[in-house]
Amino acid sequence: MINEIEQQVEKILTKYGIKNAPVSVKEIAKQHDISIAKAPSDKFSGLLFRKENGQAFIALNSDESPVRQRFTIAHELGHYFLHPNKSSFVDFRDNKKNILRGPKEVQANRFAAALLMPKKFLEKDVAALASEGLTEEHVGFLAQKYNVSEDAMTFRLMNLHLNPIT
Amino acid sequence: MKIDAADKANGELKRLIGKRIQTVRSRLGRTAKWVAIRMDIDRSTLSQIETGTIHINAVTLFKLAAILRCDIQDFFPTVPDSSSLTERDVELFAQENAQAAVFLKKAFKPKKS
Secondary structure (H helix, E strand, C coil), X not given: CHHHHHHHHHHHHHHCCCCCCCXXXXXXXXXXXXXXXXXXXXXXXXEEXXXXXXXXXXXXXXXXXXXXXXXXXXHHHHHHHHCCCCCEXXXXXXXXXXXXXXXXXXXXXXXXXXXXXXXXXXXXXXXXXXXXXXXXXXXXXXXXXXXXXXXXXXXXHHHCCCCCCC | CHHHHHHHHHHHHHHHHHHHHHHHHHHCCCCXXXXXXXXCCXXXXXXXXXXXXXXXXXXXXXXXXXXXXXXXXXXXXCCCCXXXXXXXXXXXXXXXXXXXXXXXXXXXXXXXX
């Protein structure tokens, strides 16, 4: 499944001619007529709702940081592309709750990471940056470049076996 | 139940398109007879189209626009924009997850359906 997710993300990047970070997740949503709106919420980071006619809506928590909101869009896009047979997905702020709910949430997180930090882009950047191993500063720099949190970047680098910090 | 709703929506759309055809035709001062002759259809068929009794297909619609020299968009209501989440949609979702439906509603402020 992980490889399938990576492949699907690559297809999407190719389709929309996305060659550089940061990946515009809003643009991808727009291309699929997915509308995005925000509201504050104590409970939810976001949700994806699909009407019977296929029209999709992503709600985001306006209280969360832009980087977090961006991750949520990518996560909901994951549900949109990976799980076409279910009409709605709800994502709690408490991530433990999400992961306990089964593989679909984990898959959507994988998708989000792959979309926001595409493997090929990162491999290239890491090779150019740090032939002798990544430092914390490098991770910070990459997180900024990809417009993701440093935690998300660290996980992604580890998952891709790209020189964890020494 | 779902199919009933879809049928109803289709019927309403059919009537709406028919009504618009009639409005455009009258605005341009063309009689039903004048249009029917040029369309090579019966006047009764045109009347059925205008009352939304029968479906008009894309080719006929195109011909009609050509004959009336109007914009084909004149025959259609505005395509709902992507923010057209209705209260009904939210109600349906609420049956699944009431709290999340409140969040969805706050974000999209749906119009009455």
